[in-house]
Amino acid sequence: MSKGSPGPTPGFLVWRLANKWRVAVDRAVAPLGLTHAQYSVVASLYGMQRAGERPSQRRLADHTGLEALYVSKLARALESAGLIERTRDPRDPRAVQLALTERGRTVTRQAIAVVQELLQQLLEPLGGLDAPRARAFTDELTTLLDAPLAPSVPNDESTQGTTP
Template sequence: MSTEPKGPTPGYLVWRLSTKWRVAVDRALAPLGLTHAQYTLLASLYGMQRSGHSPSQRRLADHTGLEPLYVSKLARTLESAGLLRRTPDPADTRAVQLSLTPEGRETAGRAITVTHELLDRLLAPLGGLHTERTEALTRELRLLLDAPLDAPPRSPTRPTSASSEE
């Protein structure tokens, strides 16, 4: 039996979908003057602040999955645009806390609306954003995202014989 995949591999399809999504978000947010990466930072900060948190750049990097150095660069750009503030963390002189400005909250809210509408259109083949098929896809994606990158490879299953030790 051949082990060659028939058609594209799951990895290739995830990469293609990720690329399609990034391009679609960049296009949808261009009128707001945002890139997908900037949106990720603003929307995450918006949600964290609504939950009562004032995260550090490092915590926001961990939350978004972006590299801390990249978050720092994005934060500086968004600060220059008047969308967020960077302030020293009183508990840790090496850390910088981030908070949205009033303009940043308004821009984040508009951007979130735009991306949710885009997501609903992208998920139309599954019935839309709030369907059982989309919920199932979301569960599977979370399962894959939660798996550690350094997990040991699974060894091929071998038939066991009655004489093998257990």
Template sequence: MSNGSEGATPGFLVWRLSMKWRVAVDRAVAPLGLTHAQYALLASLYGMHRTGLRPSQRRLADQIGLEALYVSKLARGLESAGLLERTRDPADPRAVQLALTEQGREVTAKAIGVVQGLLRQLLAPLGGLGSPRTREFTRELRTLLDAPLDPFGTTDHETEQP
């Protein structure tokens, strides 16, 4: 292990990896006028649109794991930049739907290409994107993401029965 991470806890290593990734994506998408958070919103929206969805801000927030208020703030900024449109949902006037503009689709497609290059670099030590080690790593990450966390310690997950 490098950078003094020998003996580090799994939590610290997860934090370090997430910070390494965030910083790398921030730097990579900065020439396109984006931040990592903006990229996450746009790329998720891009993927949802490709499957025919026009999500609400709330649904997109749930998809990417950000607070709805933060997604709203990001969306307003991206709307000002001409990358997405925010419109009222005809079925629910309280909800705001998001859609990429043509410029937003172009910028997002470029950003996705850049970030895919970073992902290939990150996963090269595991054998690349399609390798068995990467597939196992992805399964382990999903397991951890699906595990409930209780910051107040009111549930003892180690003693719960399945």
């Protein structure tokens, strides 16, 4: 936030809300032995498996918005914890497919219930999860997430010394 601005910028507020959410989810799923990032992986994997998909690490990374290398690290930790299994894709030996174990499905269902309760609490000021204001908020967030980012502009003399 700059000194001259009348209030916080949308970017600052999104950043603050994202951090608040990450901390809240970390605390909520810690008793289940998960972190927020691990929850993002297992919950996404749970949904994808229910839809009949056995995604690769790359596909899961694209779905979650996490870096592929980070998903690989998380997958190894979740495999060590007995929550997922990693196998080579028979169609592409370079790709690793992921699937929840039985224990992973149980823990994930518990975690999803905990996070749904948390989401209800977070959205209470908007009337709760199913309220029109919450649905409108979700639509706005989706619009922002679906908008492509412009390609990075290399540093040149016309952009040096300026701030966005």
